[in-house]
Amino acid sequence: MKLNRKTFDFLLMFPPLILSGFGIVMIYSASMVTTYMADKPAYTMMLKQSSWFSIALFAFLFACFFNYKIYRKLTKFIIIVLVLLLVAVMLFGTEINYSKSWIYIGPFSLQPSEFVKIGLVMYLASVYTNKQEYIDDFFKAVLPPLVITSLLLGLIIQQPDIGTAGIIFSIACIVIFSSGIKFRHLALLIGVGAVVLVGLGFHMITDEKISRFTGAYQPFADPEHSGYQLIQSYIAIATGGLSGTGIGQGIQKLGYLTQAESDFIMAVISEELGIFGVLFVIVCIAIIVLRGFFIAMKCENKFGSLLAIGISAMFGIQTVINLGxxxxxxxxxxxxxPFVSYGGTSLLVSLFSVGVLNNIARHVNYNRYQERVIESDAEDKPVTNIQDRKLMNQFTNMRKTRQ
Known part of the structure; x- marks a missing residue:
């Protein structure tokens, strides 16, 4: 594909980069005091996130230029690597916050379950593209790929990481539904999957997990323990108002709100930048998600369409759960x-994924651009000879199929 500025989709390029830079600034603001109190330089977390951003930026640019159709040929290899990574976590992982989900490589930590999100989307998009001829056959088309999906979900659940497993299950359902299966088949999958997830959740239930539910829906019943984090988040949100207290001027991050730089960074944004800061983040992510779905609708390649849907759904679901x-x-x-919270693996996967989405958009834009050029040439010249007929045939074939 010829590279030119007409093929780039700037609505998919600038928002994620702006959000990533904004996230680095807010991570510094949210972590500088507690990091300094831990006898470390105040910029420690900001420096780590910046280091990850440089790696993620390279992955983003690579994905923007690497032909997304090649991933379809690599799905078996991708699944093998994902399984090996999850097994490595089970054997050599480090437990953080009651979940054994990380592997340390020198000063860096990797969370392989993040890679599963994009890897599984690629796998499902490839498999269900291949099965389009008999997509209505539940046992032949729909069921076999779910064996791999269940294996990956099972390895994540045993960490245990029910939240990530639930996100991946939701993304998988959206990709599978978009592939064209019957609604009753999807309903069956969702029902069985929900029962399994709930059943495993009860089987692996602990006092800490129970406290997450009671803390979410009855925070003031136990304000010193299970409801403490959410109450501090409420205070941060209420304090911010419309315009906030100013970057670096927040109070809740001073040891009151834990995980202020990661899962609860939006509470810090709300306190320091107010509702305008929150809307800025939401609008940027909404642009990425909606643009991704638009590209999926315009993409005439089934694999590219399903891949774009899965990536867009991934960003949308994560954002809703985090804000919830x-x-x-x-x-x-x-x-x-996505893009804002502290976490190198999350940032790497997010920028790589949106880079893949950009590459799909570039193919769509290139095809539409070529279509307009050929159509214009065909309209300007009457069909009077063999060369003109070839031009018209090329235009007609382009509408029917995509290379």
């Missing part, structure tokens, strides 16, 4: 806010 947790609408599950 800080506002008390949903239990606290440790889901980061």
């Amino acid at each position: 947790a800080i506002s008390g609408l949903l239990p606290i599950t440790g889901v980061p806010l």
Whole structure:
């Protein structure tokens, strides 16, 4: 594909980069005091996130230029790597906040379950593209790929990380539904999956997990323990008002609100930048999600369309769950806010994923641009010879199929 500025989708390029830079600033604001009190330089977390951003930026640019159709040929390899990473977590992982989800490589930590989000989307998009001819056959088309999906979800659940497993299950359902399966088949999958997740949740239930539910829906019943975090989030949100207290001027991050730089960074944004800061983040993410769905609708390649839907759904679902947790609408599950929360693996996966989305958009824009050029040439010249007929045939074939 010829590279030119007409193929780039700037609505998918600038918002994620702006959000990532904004996130680094807010991570510094949210963590500088508590990091300094821990006898570390105040910029420690900001420096780590900046280091991850440089790696993620390279991944983003690579994904923007790397032909997304090649991922379709690599899905088996991707699944093998994901399984090995999750097994490595089970054997050598480090437990943080009651969940054994991280692997340390030198000074850096990786959370392999984040890679599963985009990897599984690629796998499902590829498999269900191949099965379009018999997509209505539940046992032949729909069921087999769910074996791999269940394996990956099972390895994540045993960490245990029910929140991430729930997100991946939701993304998978959206991709599968978009592939064209019958609604009753989707309803069956959702029903069975929900029963399994709930059943495993009860099987692995602990006092800490119960406290997340009671803390979300009855925070003032136990304000010193299970409801403490949410109450501090409420205070931060209420304090911010319309314009906030100013960057760096927030109070709740001074040891009152834990995980202020990661899962609850939106509460800090609300306190320091007010409702305008919150709307800025939400609008930027909404642009990415809605633009992604628009590209999926315009993409005539089934694999690209399903891939764009899965990536867009991933950002949308994560954002809803994160905002639901800080506002008390949903239990606290440790889901980061895309592009903004502290976390290197999350930032890497987010920028890489939106880079893939950009590449799909570039193919769509290129095809539409070529279509307009050929159509214009065809309209300007009457069909009088063999060369003109070839031009018209090329235009007609382009409408039917995509390379």
